[in-house]
Amino acid sequence: MSAAELGVENLTVAAGARRLVREVSLTAAPGETIGLIGPNGSGKSSLLRAVYRVLRPEAGRVLVDGADAWSVPVRRLARTLAAVVQEPGGDLDLTVREVVAMGRTPHKRLLDGDGPDDTRLVEESLALVDAAELADRPFDRLSGGERQRVLIARALTQQPALLVLDEPTNHLDVRHQLAVLGLLRRVPTTVLVALHDLNLAACHCDRLYVLKDGEVVAAGPPRQVLTARLLAEVYGVAGEVTLHPRTGAPHVVFLPEGTTPSVRAGARAGAEAGGDRPPVRVRGPRGGCPSREGT
Numbered sequence: 001m002s003a004a005e006l007g008v009e010n011l012t013v014a015a016g017a018r019r020l021v022r023e024v025s026l027t028a029a030p031g032e033t034i035g036l037i038g039p040n041g042s043g044k045s046s047l048l049r050a051v052y053r054v055l056r057p058e059a060g061r062v063l064v065d066g067a068d069a070w071s072v073p074v075r076r077l078a079r080t081l082a083a084v085v086q087e088p089g090g091d092l093d094l095t096v097r098e099v100v101a102m103g104r105t106p107h108k109r110l111l112d113g114d115g116p117d118d119t120r121l122v123e124e125s126l127a128l129v130d131a132a133e134l135a136d137r138p139f140d141r142l143s144g145g146e147r148q149r150v151l152i153a154r155a156l157t158q159q160p161a162l163l164v165l166d167e168p169t170n171h172l173d174v175r176h177q178l179a180v181l182g183l184l185r186r187v188p189t190t191v192l193v194a195l196h197d198l199n200l201a202a203c204h205c206d207r208l209y210v211l212k213d214g215e216v217v218a219a220g221p222p223r224q225v226l227t228a229r230l231l232a233e234v235y236g237v238a239g240e241v242t243l244h245p246r247t248g249a250p251h252v253v254f255l256p257e258g259t260t261p262s263v264r265a266g267a268r269a270g271a272e273a274g275g276d277r278p279p280v281r282v283r284g285p286r287g288g289c290p291s292r293e294g295t
């Protein structure tokens with residue numbers, strides 16, 4: 001697997017007269033994990049759909065290693081980009097192993113069977129998402145979380161240089177959430193992932209882009225982006241953000257409606273964005289959040 005460079009340039013996505021994504025630009029360097037966060041309806045899925053070539057943009061470009069994703073042949077794009085999406089794929093009368101093997105399709109010629117390398121990749125991918133024991137089960141009868149892991153295995157089997165995922169932790173229990181996001185950190189590919197869980201995003205992403213009403217309202221490393229002010233302005237909730245002493249990542253605690261955030265916590269969160277308090281001391285790289293191998 002290699003890693004692609006992603007460039008989204010002034011992308012606007014519309015449905016009829018409605019603009020779902022408005023002049024969004026973002027970049028992902030090869031190997032980066034980029035998180036897309038924002039409230040319901042802020043345009044995350046629409047942006048991802050334009051990147052993985054399902055929703056044609058009204059304006060702007062999606063560049064994968066410099067090539068326009070909407071101009072290259074679909075098959076070529078599928079050898080570079082894999083997507084794990086929320087749309088139900090319809091009933092698939094296939095076993096889990098067969099579904100995962102579909103990830104090899106872009107790399108094969110018409111009527112090619114599965115070679116030993118294909119078979120090995122399928123088994124390896126299933127093992128990576130802790131789904132080896134599901135291989136012979138009918139895909140249609142899996143639980144939501146099992147399906148999700150199998151679809152991630154299919155994407156890994158595709159050996160993409162760019163992996164686009166829309167809420168991949170949906171349906172997953174906490175162990176599998178951590179395992180899947182840890183895995184995404186380890187695969188040597190570029191990752192663009194929409195996430196709702198801000199603490200998972202903080203811990204597993206190199207940089208975050210925050211969408212609101214289809215526009216990017218903040219972008220940068222999690223420590224800069226995730227502040228109490230952002231929670232209030234973008235999500236309309238009160239919360240406190242501290243740097244977790246074990247992981248070194250921002251840690252968000254949401255406060256029930258009617259609670260007044262403490263001044264201390266608010267100041268701590270702001271410190272990372274250039275506020276007036278020194279940052280909380282954190283442990284070094286062994287703190288806890290998974291990092292890229294070799295970094």
Ligand SMILES: Nc1ncnc2c1ncn2[C@@H]1O[C@H](COP(=O)(O)OP(=O)(O)OP(=O)(O)O)[C@@H](O)[C@H]1O
Binds near residue numbers: 042044
């Ligand atoms: N095909 C469509 N036609 C009209 N409106 C649409 C269409 N697809 C999405 N929308 C609207 O566009 C807005 C953005 O939707 P989108 O699914 O991109 O948001 P999201 O940030 O992924 O939301 P969520 O967090 O709820 O998944 C929403 O208001 C949604 O209702």
